[in-house]
Amino acid sequence: MLMTRNYFGFIPGYALFWGVFVIALLLFAYRIRQLLQYMFLGQKETGYNSWGKWITTTFAYVFSQLCQLKNFRFKKDRAPLGHALMAWGFFVFVLFYFFFFILAEGFGLAGLEKTNFFYYFAWVMDFMAVLIIIGAGWGLIRRFIIRPARLKGGQTIEALIILLSVFTHPFAFLFNQATVIAMGEAPAGLGHTLLPPFSSWLSHLFTGSALTVIQNWHIAFFWTDWLTVLLVLVYIPYSRYLHVIASIFNGIFEPRLPKGALKPIDLEHAEFLGIPTIDKLTWKQNLDLYACVVCGNCQEQCPAYITGKPLNPKKVIQDLKQQLLKAGPELVKAKAKGEPAPQNINVTLAGKVILEDEIWACTTCGACDTTCPVWVKHIDKIVDLRRNLVEQSILPETAKATLQSIERRGHPWRGTTLNRTDWAKGMNIKTLAEDPKVDILYWVGCTEALDERGIKIAQSFAKLMQQAGVNFGILGTEESCCGDPARRLGDEMTYQAQAQKNIEVLKGYNVKKIVTGCPHCYNTIKNEYPQFEGNFEVIHHTELIGDLLKQGKIKIGKGDYGSITFHDPCYLGRHNDIYRQPREILKELTCTKMVEMEKNRKRAFCCGGGGGRLWLEERIGQRISENRIDQVIKTKAQLVATACPYCLQMFEDAIKTKQAQDTVKVKDIAELIAESSAK
């Protein structure tokens, strides 16, 4: 029984079917056009899109729901499974409506419903509908009754409408099917004995009713079903349902950039720095805003948020989105007239839309970007906001002093009493100026060369290389800050000056391979120097130590440290995917037991020192480093090993402040191996 063949009074079913469909499509298209207009107010974007991305994003992440399931943890967070159920249901429903509503009903290809294809599809749909009901019902309960922290403030009307529509729609569908079955039509009339269980079970409700009554019920459920579908279609671009479209494109157009890298600014031609106003985001950054589904995964992972700072990555994205939607109409009008947008609407973002305390609280640890299921980038926006503040000379005093120190002295350690070669005194380490013929350059980094605690890492690592007979050299006084703190504090100018200076020196010595103990230097030289034609092979000291251990060039004795836990430095782990090597090295330290903190590897909790924060005050909330040390203490490990001089310093400080010196110690992996091999 094709609904579209019926008449409703004088309105033909076809007209009604297509009429409401077209109205829905127009409403949909109107909003999409508007959103695209706002989006393309944005600046040009470089380095995105590859055909492979179309495939990997859609299949490997979206259809598989890996984008969600990557956050699934059985004990901690099962919501991703709920989402996957709904999403898979959604995909199957879309197909079903395409075949059996649009083609069969709309185009009158009624024969489609007379096939086994329909029969089997009906079976799938039957289960899907139930799964969706369970998924959405669970979602409703979780969001509005259980209210987990991640969804704090997420109890909005919008969320209610979305969840209710997802929840109620399968009922309409099931009843629609049930009435069909009750009328004896396909799938019932195809000769199969086993019918889709849920809808056929529901069809018993109509047993004994007159055919016309069932038909009327069917008419009601068919149109309810179709209208619900169209309502959802319309609601997609007007709500955060939008992510079902935007996130796929957001994945496809994800900039092709190494994970740890920030995008460079063409300083010669730039007319502004960072994102002063909403129209200065790139179109891809705008797409990020559309993609965000306010799931709160980033919020849940953010060390700044967790320790009570005003930063919440989710809120940053949402605030920017609200500003885009608010200013969008005026901006589009102004653009059409070729006029600048009115300033009272196109307001300064930094300080007005996103507050300074939010902007400076970020450690650029990357937990948000890593956990985000829809490829939203948070760090790039926060750094862009910093870039804008720096350009206006609005930055914390200590940040200013740090940046000035980098710019003038080539290091952030203002007031250090050490020279770059002091740590190497008496170790017979040559500089490239003395002998450029080395196999590998040891890039010491400012913190391992100029900080009292840091130099012990450099000394340990150099000793290990000497033991193993590695032919290495250092740059000594020719080394200058890699620029990481400058870039992440938003001072792109100082960063680029440092990068260019260093690349020139490195190229001058024809350096091919670099090893460094600092993940920040590592990330910067490896992932960001190529932006300025500095292409070097860069390895981290954990990689080299690991290799030397495997090759038997370093022998380590038995060291009894009790139990050890490893803290993943953000720029080694999340930003560069080095998780395995440090753990393998630690396992070599026999007699020791490795324990993991609850937050490890890609979910590791920051030490609080990244993003230039090592040089900033941390006045609001709990200190991030202390929170992390609490996590260490919880494992009962006597020692926390790390592989980053920033982490080391933050933890040394936190342990002292907590007066936990007798409970736990912090050491760099290089120090541990050097101590052990010396025994």
Added chain:
Amino acid sequence: MNMIVCIKQVLDPEAPLSSFKIDPATNTMVPVTSVPFVISPFDEQAVEAALKIKDAKGGKITVISLGVNLLRDVVKKPLSLGADELILLEDPAFIGGDSWSTAYALAAAIKKVGQFDLIFCGRQAADSDSGQVGACIAEILGIPQVSVAKKVEAIDGKVKVDKVTTDGYEVVEVPTPALITVSNELGEVRFATFKGTMASKKKEPIIWKPADIGAEPAKIGAAGRRIKTRKLFQPVRDSKCEIIGGETDEDKAANLAKKLVEVKLI
């Protein structure tokens, strides 16, 4: 408001002590690669004082520096902050001077610039720490001076200065043209903006030689010195810590007090 700021390029005063090396033969500091050149910090404050007035009242800021091998990246800094012009007295004849011969050359250059309402100098250079060039320029030009300012306001042909004193400050007013030396109490200096830096890259400094400013060769640089450096040396101490002993902590404390009085630290 036409303003002139005198700046000096010096070895980074914040470099670690161990990186300073003295050549005993010439009694001069030997530059080491690890110690960068910077603008003397008080001179940066002087630039800031001028910029603040430019912000409030508008005007033109001319920066003058003197020396040889002046690093453009260093001395052009004020241009990136908002100064308008940079004049370099860059000639071997200018260097090796004392406060007086340096002031003489700077005053000659200022006379050549001609129009000025305010001259700013740092209270002292971070290398020689002499603290006299400003007063000498003012004397040569015959204009009033105010030393060690923490706030400068220009009001109709006059300048009102908060001058740092031992127990607070004095508000002093002098008619312009006048010379002000500026102290760190002025507060943080601004940060170079990207736009300013880009603009400053395009600006080239004006170079003046002794003849350009009509300076008598006998009065500039080393030739014009009134002060002779007999010796430059690094005081020996620092790394060696003298541990004050005693039977009990109380004894140690008393011994420390005695020692500090003995060496006149308290």
Added chain:
Amino acid sequence: MADNKGVMIFVEVIDGKLTNIAQELLGAGRKLANDLSEELSALIVGSGVANIAPEAIAYGADKIYVVDAPLLKDYRTDAYVAVVEKVVKQVNPRILLLGQTTIGRDLAPRAACRLITGAILDCIALDIDTATKQLLITKPVYGGNARAVYSMETLPQVATVRAKAMTALVPDSSRKGQVVIVDAGLDPAAIKTNVLQKVVAETTGIKLEDASVVVTGGRGIGGPEGFKQLEELAKVLKGAVGATRPPCDAGWAPDTIQIGLTGKIVSPYVYIAVAVSGASQHMAGCSGSKNIIAINRDAEAAIFKEARFGVVGDWKKIIPAFEAKVKELQSK
């Protein structure tokens, strides 16, 4: 020029009293005058200052020149330079010494310039080169990283001297000296400087950045009570209290007194670090200090590397005993 003789001290008077620095200068001048076998004179400038002359004589001066005029009530560069020029041209001293004070640092270079001679500011030692009778002037340069010894051929040789660098003589009221009153001869119209207001800083103690003595407490202080103790000590030493970051973070001390990379930068003459480990972030804020004194229980603490004097022990016992001893010595 050859007839320039004697040492002249520019004496500063505050609230009708000879300042400490003036006493110290007279002591140093006396010694130089003796070395040269010449006269020590003092120049007193101000309004209502004539009665100071006997005190200056008691501290070692042979001859006092008094320039007393209402116009000279406040220090104004133009007026004072004119007075110094007039007196120096009249007396022709070989050496003119001033204090490195608000007045001295302003007056000395300008007066020297006008007198066509040189000056050295902020000296810590003065000697006579017996061969040339020239003054050898030692002063810290490069922010305290080095010292220089200067001399000059031009006369008078002008120098300002840092407070506490010289020792005053024990005043001898039986000393005899001559007092010469000099007319200021100032034209009020020629004085262009106006002092509108004098503001004494509100701070109860001395401003941290300006203090010549700083007593800093570290993490080992353990609580706000400890800082009260340090404050008492600072008061006795006429200094200010500082703190490293942890005590500020913990709220034991106000943020405004944090010294270090992320706080204030100080370079006092004496820096007493109590229970401070000496982490580089902290040293960033105080490495310019001329003399660091470390008190720490841990003999291995990095602070001892930076210190000139150190005491290994418990600050809770050391500080009260130290304060008591200092008070005792001060009262002598």
